Amino acid sequence: MIAKTHFAARIMLIALFCCNTALALPLVEKQTFTTKQFALFSGKVLPEVTVGWESYGELNEAKDNVILITHYFSGSSHAAGKYHEDDAQPGYWDAIIGPGKPIDTSKYFVISVDSLANLSAYDDNVITTGPASVNPETNKPYGLDFPVVTIRDFVNVQKAVLESLGIRKLHAVIGPSMGSMQAIDWASAYPQWVPRMVSVIGSGQSDAWTTAALEHWARPIRLDKNWNDGDYTRQEPPTEGLVSALMLITQQALHPAFFNQQGNSIDYQPVEPAPLEDIRQSHSIVNWLEQRARSRADKMDANHLLYLVRACQLFVAGHKDSLQQGLSTIKAKTLFMPAANDLLLMPYLSTRTYEQLRKAGKNSHYAELQGNLGHLEGVLDIQEQGEKLKSFLNDDK
Amino acid sequence: MIAKTHFAARIMLIALFCCNTALALPLVEKQTFTTKQFALFSGKVLPEVTVGWESYGELNEAKDNVILITHYFSGSSHAAGKYHEDDAQPGYWDAIIGPGKPIDTSKYFVISVDSLANLSAYDDNVITTGPASVNPETNKPYGLDFPVVTIRDFVNVQKAVLESLGIRKLHAVIGPSMGSMQAIDWASAYPQWVPRMVSVIGSGQSDAWTTAALEHWARPIRLDKNWNDGDYTRQEPPTEGLVSALMLITQQALHPAFFNQQGNSIDYQPVEPAPLEDIRQSHSIVNWLEQRARSRADKMDANHLLYLVRACQLFVAGHKDSLQQGLSTIKAKTLFMPAANDLLLMPYLSTRTYEQLRKAGKNSHYAELQGNLGHLEGVLDIQEQGEKLKSFLNDDK
Known part of the structure; x- marks a missing residue:
């Protein structure tokens, strides 16, 4: 024993x-x-x-x-x-x-x-x-x-x-x-x-501020020429619009105190040669944010993002006429x-x-x-x- | 006298x-x-x-x-x-x-x-x-x-x-x-x-956070099919991209404490019938923000917005290697x-x-x-x- x-x-x-x-x-x-x-x-x-x-x-x-x-x-x-x-x-x-x-x-x-x-x-x-x-x-x-x-x-x-x-x-x-x-x-x-x-x-609840703020996630997708009023194929999806949306979401979900640490880690400089030389180039911090979004985009669907935005915009506790009623x-x-x-x-x-x-x-x-x-x-x-x-x-x- | x-x-x-x-x-x-x-x-x-x-x-x-x-x-x-x-x-x-x-x-x-x-x-x-x-x-x-x-x-x-x-x-x-x-x-x-x-x-200076945040103003314009790598006419400008950018700028320049007063003034409700019924419709607060942007867009140039974004992204006091040097x-x-x-x-x-x-x-x-x-x-x-x-x-x- x-x-x-x-x-x-x-x-x-x-x-x-x-x-x-x-x-x-x-x-x-x-x-x-x-x-x-x-x-x-x-x-x-x-x-x-x-x-x-x-x-x-x-x-x-x-x-x-x-x-x-x-x-x-x-x-x-x-x-x-x-x-x-x-x-x-x-x-x-x-x-x-x-x-x-x-x-x-x-x-x-x-x-x-x-x-x-x-x-x-x-x-x-x-x-x-x-x-x-x-x-x-x-x-x-x-x-x-x-x-x-x-x-x-x-x-x-x-x-x-x-x-x-x-x-x-x-x-x-x-x-x-x-x-x-x-x-x-x-x-x-x-x-x-x-x-x-x-x-x-x-x-x-989603107040007026939040409902409007969520709309900025949807608009880049609707601007993408591949979006085509939501009628696109898996082969030609509105990736650029989706990437833009994901870049915005990622940044808004963070705070400068953390984000600037990432900037430090890639040696961020305001006066970088490439974006000073060419309007088509971007700062390394922007490239980092874009690459991060792009790496996630291929498993995601752009229309789904629009529907999730809408679900959140329509939210109030209990889906009633007011927060007070819902609570x-x-x-x-x-x-x-x-x-x-x-x-x-x-x-x-x-x-x-x-x-x-x-x-x-x-x-x-x-x-x-x-x-x-x-x-x-x-x-x-x-x-x-x-x-x-x-x-x-x-x-x- | x-x-x-x-x-x-x-x-x-x-x-x-x-x-x-x-x-x-x-x-x-x-x-x-x-x-x-x-x-x-x-x-x-x-x-x-x-x-x-x-x-x-x-x-x-x-x-x-x-x-x-x-x-x-x-x-x-x-x-x-x-x-x-x-x-x-x-x-x-x-x-x-x-x-x-x-x-x-x-x-x-x-x-x-x-x-x-x-x-x-x-x-x-x-x-x-x-x-x-x-x-x-x-x-x-x-x-x-x-x-x-x-x-x-x-x-x-x-x-x-x-x-x-x-x-x-x-x-x-x-x-x-x-x-x-x-x-x-x-x-x-x-x-x-x-x-x-x-x-x-x-x-x-524009820190990493600010430089990345400014990029979100530029991306809707570059997504607009009328933008055409910056080569567009006064008759067919990338208005939708510009409107998206202006909507984002307007909201970011305000605070919920003020923005929600606007919501109150248009009787904002999360569960509005039109956006619940149709994904193509929007909440009244979104429509308000869009109309406000649209009314300003026709006097503005989309490429100019891209260049202003870049000027701000490249900023550090004195355009030196660091804020400390510039100051x-x-x-x-x-x-x-x-x-x-x-x-x-x-x-x-x-x-x-x-x-x-x-x-x-x-x-x-x-x-x-x-x-x-x-x-x-x-x-x-x-x-x-x-x-x-x-x-x-x-x-x-």
Whole structure:
């Protein structure tokens, strides 16, 4: 018995300190969900919806240990773990999702679903239905015949996935950025499902500023001659417009304090010879930003970007006439985590939502992410508030 | 004598309280300046430069009462006054330029010059040389054959205008935004000319962040199918690209606190029927922003915008290897006036420049503009720091 315990302890020590595999998730497998005649918030109907999803941890017998993660604009359901041992990176929130981590997969069944019109339509690890999907009525891609979809529709797809697994209630819903919109909409639209909601770098509504700001992401795509009113082929897509959009999104999701470090690392100089000599040349920092965007563009669909922009523009909690109305139905204990130097969804958007909930007498909490990344602090540095998140999730409601 | 004084006093009272003409500038007349074989900072030569300029107040005999105003990105030399009695608006800084105002035209000769590649190339009140000008070697518009021009070149054109009037020294140089870059470059490149320099909503250099951010203004134009590598006609210009650029510039020059007031005034709702029904429709706030941009676009030239972007991207004080080097030659007493909630040229850019000057033992001052406009605070609400500006200008150096 002593020898056996000693052996187990050694194995555990090796696991913890040598290979660290005790803290890693098992390899992740993408699942597929399909439903027919899916009714949208607009009243229109999609003949078929197919989306991908993935999960970490085990669903308990009572099916009441479920944490739903709702993803950001250019993200997917790959929130944690790796598909293959040799993946360069795990899912985006791997720092907080796993055994013993703040979102503890030894306790919770953590699940995430690819959005409709997911940006990365041509990523092998993303399964989505959107304007690039084949319209069963024409056997051609939908293009702009695809109906406008909303944050509520993403929520309803997630709800259908959960219901297909026999789940009728969440332990919590948590999401960053566009994922925060989904989390808030969940709490507003389905209050009986949601006892806990965490909004990271988010907003309770797209105000006039945000709706207009999102439009700048769409316009370069519509200007691209290959876009052709949304009717293009996989062989001749509007790549230049998409690259422009991604460059803008990337910069707006960062903060000068971080961005200028990148400038330093490529020895940025204002008076560079090439852009002084030739209007067609660019500064090295611009080339860096463009190359970064271009390397991501080939897995993405430009029309999908337009539809995601629209979904975000149309967002207000509960899709009601006002933020106040939308928040009024929320029963969840809520936590708002803006990033202090976020320039894309500035902290006032979280503060306003949090304060309205407090004013209405609801159980709402607030904790800012610090650091110099800007908006992306909520994706790349979320572990900074890991303890706060952990105690929020584990407290009784 | 008593009667005469009484009469003069009555005239003054009538002037002050009845028509208020004592505080208004006389009507302004645009002047033209031409020079040949103009050597640019890049080493290239423009065969001819023609620019407009205007002035307010009288040049004294010693020609030492000159205040130069350097204009912002979409501005012109029309800094104050009206061309006609029935002009809807006076020049942009009319609130601080005029008899008895902080920049007092009863003491100073105030002068401003249209930039090279001025954005409003087709405005009757703007005279500029840029890519839309006819290349005397081909008798066709330059297009992208126009050489890259820099903030230093704008400064050197201004210097040539001043020298043509027999002026050899300024009392002060003052400018907002891109005008601040010119003012700082003046102080660095020609320290003997500049005893006083005021940088409003400006920067001592375009850092990596700013250079990349400016690129987003250029890309929609290059995407427009009418742009055609800069070779387009006045009849078929790249208007859609230009409108996209102007929409982005307008929003970045404002702050949500102000922008959302506009949203309120058009009864902004996230869930609007038209954009929910049709991906080709937009929210009313987007339409407002677009209409505003479109109404300005027909007097502007898209290539000119690209060249102004480049001039700003290439800027560092003195066009030296570093900000520190550029600031080292400055002899002027300096004043930095960022806008506290500026999202376009954030206050850190002014602070950094101010602090480097202080560190080098120079006579530098700092005063923030408050208010909710964002960057445009420095154009539309500058009078808020009028007294500070007045005492800065009137103090002995």
